[in-house]
Amino acid sequence: MRKTFLPFARPSISEEAIADVADSLRSGWITTGPKAQAFEEAFAAYTGAPYALALNSATAGLHLACLALGLGPGDEVITTPMTFVATVNVILWAGARPVLVDIDRRTLNIDAARIESALTERTKAIVPVHFAGLPCDMDPIETLARERGLALIEDAAHALGARYKGRLVGSSTEGRHVTVFSFHPTKNITTGEGGMLCTGDEEVAEKTALLRQHGMSKGAWKRYAVQGTPHYDVHFPGLKYNMLDIEAAIGLDQLRRLEDFNGRRRAIAARYDEAFADRGGLILPEAPSYDHLHGRHIYTPLVDVDRLGMSRDAFMARLRELNIGTALHYQALHLFSYYGETFGWRRGDFPEAEYVSDRIVSLPLFPAMTDEDVDDVIDAVRAVCLAKGA
DSSP states (O other), X not given: OOSSOBOSOOOOOOHHHHHHHHHHXXXXXXXXXXXXXXXXXXXXXXXXXXXXXXXXXXXXXXXXXXXXXXXXXXXXXXXXXXXXXXXXXXXXXXXXXXXXXXXXXXXXXXXXXXXXXXXXXXXXXXXXXXXXXXXXXXXXHHHHHHHHTOEEEEEOTTOTTOEETTEETTOOOSSXXXXXXXXXXXXXXXXXXXXXXXESOHHHHHHHHHHTBTTBSTTOOGGGOOOSSSOOOBOSOOOBOBOOHHHHHHHHHHHHTHHHHHHHHHHHHHHHHHHHTTOTTEEOOOOOSSOEEOOOSOBOOEEOHHHHTSOHHHHHHHHHHXXXXXXXXXXOGXXXXXXXXXXXXXXXXXXXXXXXXXXXXXXXXXXXOOHHHHHHHHHHHHHHHHHTTO
């Protein structure tokens, strides 16, 4: 057993980023300013998105996407039950109704083949979630959205640096299409807290720029801009969702290191795949047949509870006793009290998501892990499985 506790995740913040934060603090410009703008420009250049808007969280980005795309009361929005609650909460905050479509338990992503049957005349948008960093099968989803005139909001909180059929997640620009990324401390890059909304839709970008700062024309562009005067106008009742320069200072450095970060994540995941491929006790997610590059935000095998004769929670507790941290991503949405009581969802409604929800566990995965750390995780998992005869 290792002597010190290995957390599930830990951010890697360089001395250069710390120095740049200090520079912002000394400059007196700590709120949204030149570094936030530079981060947006660098992010747009990286993804290939025409517009990138920095925000204080991915939740804010998803919320503003719903508002900028005009979603509201009476509208239905399709998404997956296997995601963080923010994905559904923002739909509710916009006044719309979430409609869940079950997942493919092999990939953990929404089952694209099931989406069409969930459409009604009230459906206005689809929100696919790239779970763990694996891109959803976007071609059929994009085709369906285009043919039915639906907005498309990609929840890419896990998927920065991932690719679908050769193109980066976030680079799509056709139609009413938005992609949102997260910079939470556990994500592929961090700004402490933060998010980015990417789109090729100029109208959505302009409205997002207004909505993130109270609906004020100051700081917006084109037809909303007020140049050279202390006056501003308010075009919509907006919110306070802007990113600070002290956050963007971290983000600029993190973005430069993204490919190295993701390369290390993939190397660790490959070692896990090799170690656990024929190890009884764990069920590994499967790679889809379409061309892709996994973002490897989290490593999420399923605990084979029947073979081990122990629950997922007991498995996690045993790893903790061995000084290995884990996390739970996620309990299926419809199993939380609020959503069940509000929408009448209950166990049995989405069996694929429930199968995964009852078994999924996140093992440690972050770029600063040493090879010895990875060895410790593998040894601990093997010890737990062997103790149960697997």
